[in-house]
Amino acid sequence: MRRSLLSLLLVPLALIPACECGSEGTNPSSTGSGAAGGAGGAGGGGSTSTGLFDAGACNSDTACDGGVCVNGACCDADLACGDACCSDGQLCSFQQCQTPGAECTDSSECPDDHYCDFSLGDDGAGGAGGMGGSNGTGGAGGMGGACTGGVATLTGRCLPRPPLCPNGQDPDPDNLTCVAACQVVPANTTFEATLKYAWGGQTTAPFATDVMMSPIVIQLDDDDCDGKITERDIPEIVFSTFANGAYTGAGVLHAISVVEGVLVEKWATPGIVNATKHIAAGNIDGLPGNEVVACGSDGTARAFRGDGTPLWTSAAMPCFMPSIADLDADGTVEVIVEGGILDGATGALEASFSAPLATSFVVSDIDLDGQLDVVTASQAFHADGTLFIDTAVSNQSFFYGTSDWKSPWPAVGDLDGDGTPEVVVVDNPNHTLHVWQADAGAPGGFRIVRDPVDINGPIPPSACAAGSWGNTHGGGPPTIADFNGDGFPDVAMAGGVGYVVFDGRELTDPAVLGPDTLIWIKPTVDCSSASTGSTVFDFNGDGRAEVVYSDQQRMRIYDGPTGDVLFQTCNTTATLIENPVIADVDNDGHADIVVISNAYGSNSAGIQCNDGVANGQSGVRVFGDPAGAWVRTRRVWNEHAYHITNVAEDGSIPQLEAQNYLTPGLNNFRQNKQPGSEFAAPDAVVSIAPQCTGAYALAATVRNIGEAPLPAGVTVGFYAGAPGSGTPLGSGVTTRALYPAEAEVVVLPGVDPAIQSGTVYAIVDDGSPPHPLWTECRTDNNTSAAISGRCSTVE
Template sequence: MPRTIPLLLQSCLFALLTACTVGTVYDFQDVGESCSRTNRCYHHLKCVEGVCVDPGTNADAGVDGDIDDVTDADAGDSDVIDGGDAGTDADAGTCGATETPCGENCCSATEVCLDETCVPEGPPCNNDAECQGDNYCNDSMCIPYGYGPRGAFNPQCGHVSVAGLFQPILQCAWSAPPAGDPYPIHYNVLSTPLVVDFDFDDDPTTIHPSIVFVSYDGLDGSSGYANGSYGVIRVIDGLTCTQQYNVGTQLNGCNTPAIGDLNGDGRPEIIAHNGLGGVEAFTYDATSDSFIQLFHGHDAGGTNITFGAQSTGWSSVAVHDLNGDSSPEVISYGMVYDNTGLQISNNVNLTNGLRYPAVADLDRDGNVEMCTGHTMFRYNSATNLWDTVWSIGTGRFFTAYADFGTYPLDPAGDDRKIKDGTAEIVVVAGGTAWVINVHGRTIFGPVAFPAGSGGGPPTAGDFDGDGRVEFSAASSDSISVFDPDCWGIPDVSTCLSLRTDGILWHQVSQDHSSNQTGSSLFDFEGDGRVEVVYADETFTRVYDGRTGEVLFSQWHSSCTWNENPIVADVDGDFNAELVVPSNLNCTITPSTAGGVAYPTSHLGNPMDPLYKGFRCEEATDCASGVCDMNFCRCVDDAECGGSGSGYVCDVPVPGTPGTGNVCRSEWLGSYPGIRVYADALDRWVSSRTIWNQHTYSVTNVSEAGIVPPLTSWEQNWTNPHLNNFRQNVQGSVDAGTAPDVTPKGSMFDCTIEAHAEFAVEICNRGTQPLPANLPYTAYEEITLAPLCTVGTTVTLAPGQCQLLSCEWDTPPSSPSAAVNVLIMADDDGTGASSTLECLESNNSAVITDVYCEVIGK
């Protein structure tokens, strides 16, 4: 959680200098060093016959060796195993004059006996916030983690995200390739970005996702392969947006690739349309540290299959196991290629309108279906053909799947309230939207988009938290959410707006070009209601799923094809990020949003007419420190992020409650590339580290990019926690959990160069994993000058610690000049912190009397 170093550290110092202490600091012993009851080993070691040993690997984890070992916290500091009296209770005869018997141990004068274990006597406390470092409050006394009833972590550690508090910041951006790149003007992004961890470091314990997208060198509004222009895949680091690899050339620049492990080596491949309609797959080659072509889609004779320039138009590929052979197939329109690139089916092809193929076992019969909106096909694994199940027309439609209730062949059995495990099909085309069942019967709609023409790829999810699925889609100058409960005589419990036209809510936008832009969903607060993520030509917005209220807005530019922003954990920090593609095509500028004019900021720039400003619950949610009627108030642009942030302090949207100016979103011009946004206060819940294709539906792929075999493929809508489409969800981390960072066992040693080396265990005492690269910084206690900073190298699960060290090159050289050193965990050396914890006040510890004398001088 961001903080200001002077205020936090001065508060901590005041506490330390008065009634608050940081607990006992032991001179811990390392492997091979002498140990006793008062000369203790590091907590992951054991004292055996007076020597510290590693009971697991005997690996050296010392300050001068491998000091970054990860340990699972156990019962505090290591139990003393003394060869002479192991298994014998201590008594007054075996304990010293100042010691107290405690089971097999003897507690020193600075320890108390707790459950037959000697525990460092801590200060009195009323709650955890009064305990510093790696301690918690137990029975009105601060004791170290690992002792007492709590164990290695706090099971009550959690965080409740407040709905609507959106203050995203730009985490990183890719706007052009680095200097010297062979494709310097390929920077426009016309299609949906993807996310996956390719495991480039060959270490499955680390989480380091990448973002994958197609870059384009044209400025046209066509299909991404025209007038000599073409697409090149870029792979960039999800944390920094640094470019990692170029992949492929002569690709269709507006087509979305797909990601999946085709060859079974545990690392996913990238599959894309080339400019002539063929399919190409690329795999990472560790030897050359590059992506190489795995295959070009071909026929049985080995001839590459192509069609013509721009033949795939606006489209994507998908990856699924269609025939139950446990190997993924690649679907392009309706054509099917096996995992070696051999085309095995082409009876459904470019003429069938399946631009974004969505496949699933819709009726749970063990076979895969695919629906165009007018025709449903079933894949025949014996013949490798798509058999027609039913057909009710022709056209080019967008689809999504979800369980809307019970809708059998006979309409007399229809029941919206009870899900039957069979999917229904959402269809969008020609300015209308409707839902059909697996028998081809329309069960909802058609409903016209309020703004008229168009209609893009739909999403499905629970927008209003009523336990029933709804769907959304963008169209010309608008985004709409459709709800079968908003029909006839609606009930406010299932249709908050009480509309009777099948629409829950509708918001204007600016889409004068394609009128068919994509969108996606995510539940940012983990409250059971999804938000809508949609980028029109000029602004990226997040909408409240129940009401359509705009919760977040940031300037954007796109000619708009069928692309959509996505949500995923792109950096392995166990929090969701928002990934937005942009381009310079068609010379887009703000004109009107569905007929609504853009107001002008005091800087002369167009402002989003829909966005009311930063939300807040209390003053600390606002940079200005002023929260009025749930909106942050400001007096200057700096309180909104300052120049270039896209936010400006200006008059509110008419009707905004409260008084004072607010932080409005303003349009600062067109830009290309990829932008990644994260919550400024680290409040968004976790998400999966993958979004692998345009028709993403969670259960279609693992986070490692493994495509499930047909026989074990869980259909999304059958999972009671899902029933969604083009929506990402919380990953393995539950909503409401939180980490708690603590420093443990802080000590120092002097190196041969007379540097002070600080050894600190960074622990996670919360319920959510801590990502790698979490720093701690050593500060001089009085001046607060930063001395050194080091970060963790692995993910720390609840209860785990990692021993780290950093060096101060110029410590005092005499006892008279010795200083105290303040250790601050989750601190990057500037006082800034990136991790929202359930307890922020226990990140500090103090190492006293630090100096390193140079012997002989």
């Protein structure tokens, strides 16, 4: 529950309807008819009454005419807060009287230790009482908001986040003063993966859905109708296709997304981008929304707005694998391509490299000066393009900058944990791995940490036929992650003859011979390019990353410590340097695998699965765990050289990028993770209050006090009587995802006013209907306290 629980404070908006952009919102959340406004939660203070309404002495046995006796004086029930009576304009949050802060439309507009509570807004939100007061009654609210024209006119007020409970202390659901950690650790059961979504599938000529580049995942439009493009929306998968095997020419740039359980195309822009060069995305112009950067088929760099329309075109220059960063930390974003450093907003050339880039590059601060560097396999450049390191090692490329570029590939990580990063280089032309490090005190400003090691290990080059690229070369872009759980990052890559993992710490130890640094290698089939990329992810959160890799025939998931195959499926591709990516593409709180395929070469024996099921795939497929056991991850993977700290989850680019290799829990490259806890879970609590404005009704305030979003569609049951033996009155459901601390009011209309003579209560997640994709960290707090159904008579 870290970062979450506000006492079910002030009843929030009456229902925020499910987003149906362009239509007026309704309230489908409960049985019966008619939209209803917010109702009071248990014990807060949305009322504008004057607090102490009777100066006379009272005690617990003294009637306060619907109020509460607080410290010997009667207090308005809506303003009672533990041992205090809040002042006019305050409300009760976690047994503390709080004054709501500035108006907000998103938590990002509040101070770091606050969040935006929409229950306090004027636009479609009814004021009401919160949870944590003395008797749990609250005031009635106004009408709920609606999504119209794609924008929800909802505002809230900033409120402090609750304090954390001391270690080992659980919050008292009847006296909430703090929140505790909320996590669910999946059981380590048999590893499974299943196909969730697919796009394309044209496995016969002209093979127009073929893909042979790395897809990206980025937020491009407003799916939840809050008027903003944020991490809460459903992200887009962006990629390029080609037809008739013409992968070196112009292709079609696509953006697709999950809509109502299927992948649908949001837009497609044909004939502009090179089909198999790579793309990047993020907010490059400083305006709301994200853009996509690609390499044009005409030898330029191209930028596209979030709707696929062109933004700018650069001058002609080499472009193969763009990156996006604020290189000089001045608050404006740069696009980096092999031909130079471009202004993100206009595409104008800001700086040329003082020496031509010899190989592909990544962006990272390798000299610990706090400024990002452009790092190739053998060179390093400052943010202004000036060269400051040239190792002259592994600087040979074949087919420079073309779709078939065979380059040495770099990645950056702190392999020995000494606080200084290493540059890991996979030299494709020589199928070797070596490591170097920036060192201002050494000749040339660098030192070689590990001399070249053969990545083929014990597998002979003859595993690839004579004349094939994999017979004499090999090695794709490296990944960095902890595969064996020793607390130090390791290095992995695909070659022509196998997939191999090296011990990162041993690579930095001169006492360990090169061949002895190998942890494992498994044979693969990639003799064509011998350059394919890969990605890694810790699916079960046990501290040991798994490998996700697709060769010419199959996508496989390998166990990190052993290399055992955990899962495999036919996935044909002629291969270049593409890799699968890992992100939460449907916003369900679990990692997904996005993998591409192509069928134009599947008539070749080397690109056939021969498994009796399928011999060719084409397009984009998304795999997930059928039981929802894979841990959480981010909803973004914005470029080939992705390393988490290079982009925020909403696509914004940090002005001062955190050093991944020094960030606790990271020190990785081409691995996705969930900042905070991968095991974060939701925790739903509920309060109930009568709604006394207009026809009598009951209003249940559902609040998520967990660390992860609570999905929409959670059942709320309303009861008369005492918990455990009450009589059902009806039920409703929540209509939107509730992020930590957020709440929604579910109203049950048409309730017989006669129940005012007794007590009522509510149960959230009533009956625990099947929901395999999410699990609460606690279920013993799903029942509200029973309160009187009587409407307050306090004036």
